[in-house]
Amino acid sequence: MTELLDIVQKFGEDVAVPTNPESEGSRLITLKQIEQEHGIGRSSLHTYRRRPTFPQPVPVEGSTKIVYDAAEVAAWFEANPPQQGKRTDLAPQDEGAAMPQTTEQAAPIAVTAPDYLTRDQWAGLTLAVLGGAMEGVERAGLPGAWGSDLGVAAVKGLRDRLDVLMAEGGSQDG
Structure with missing residues (x-):
């Protein structure tokens, strides 16, 4: 023991x-x-x-x-007292300020060449419209990235209008 x-x-x-x-x-x-x-x-x-x-x-x-x-x-x-409903990890923002604009698109807009124009005609039109959009964005003092988005939208609008004109009996001769 x-x-x-x-x-x-x-x-x-x-x-x-x-x-x-x-x-x-x-x-x-x-x-x-x-x-x-x-x-x-x-x-x-x-x-x-x-x-x-x-x-x-x-x-x-x-x-x-x-x-x-x-x-x-x-x-x-x-x-570090907690504040109800306020995130403290974000930079303060002016509540009256406009929302920031985004250049992000949900999906790219596909604009195909119409069959009633030659490849050269379509290329000339789209280049002119894109160039005009870029120039307009620059003159307006807008962010440069907007130029391509606005240009694509303008080309789509051009295509839509051309389709209407052709449907109304228009022709390439002018």
């Missing part, structure tokens, strides 16, 4: 006892507790956690639960 006591005492001396940060005076809180105590939602909390200024989780031996020092989290929320 004394041998067993000696082994137990020796075992106690050789084994490192995991330290619990909570026993050292700091209160640890889980993600759910942070949400409840600071009145934020789960997605907001995960957004905050990605910020480099947010406190780091406290490692607890023998546990896989993510916990934080409550005092550090409270101090962070005091310095």
Whole structure:
């Protein structure tokens, strides 16, 4: 029996006892507790956690639960109060400002050459229209990328009008 006591005492001396940060005076809180105590939602909390200024989780031996020092989290929320309905990761915008224009098209417009014009006639017309659109965009001081979008739209309009004229009995002679 004394041998067993000696082994137990020796075992106690050789084994490192995991330290619990909570026993050292700091209160640890889980993600759910942070949400409840600071009145934020789960997605907001995960957004905050990605910020480099947010406190780091406290490692607890023998546990896989993510916990934080409550005092550090409270101090962070005091310095960074959440604002209802406002994203804080975006640059401020003038609420009265016009929406930015986009040059993105949902799908490219396919404009095929009509069978009642020769290849050279169609090429000449489309080049003239595209050139005019580019020149107009430049003169108007609009973004240069708009020229190709407006040019394609103008060529489509040209094709549509040519089809109407031909349907009305027009001819190539003029």
